[in-house]
Amino acid sequence: MLTFICWLLLWVICWPLALLALVLWPIVWLISIPFRILGIAFDAVFAFLRALLFLPSRILGGRS
Incomplete structure (x- = not known):
């Protein structure tokens, strides 16, 4: 009864x-x-900065 x-x-x-x-x-x-x-905007900015930072590595033939 107490439960009820x-x-x-x-x-x-x-x-x-x-x-x-x-x-x-x-x-x-x-x-x-x-x-x-x-x-979303900050995520896009950081993705752009990451791509910009790794661009020399990708140009020189680093792994993708």
Whole structure:
């Protein structure tokens, strides 16, 4: 019986949190878009720098 009461208490406490997460998730996703774009840009910059650094090795016949 105590387990059933604990499950009911959990249900009463957690359903508002679940609805709040459901409502806030799209807002968090929209806010995170600029950070994802920034991460892609930094990844591209570092890939370019790596290619630039290894260019002499590739020209001289180093392994690819």
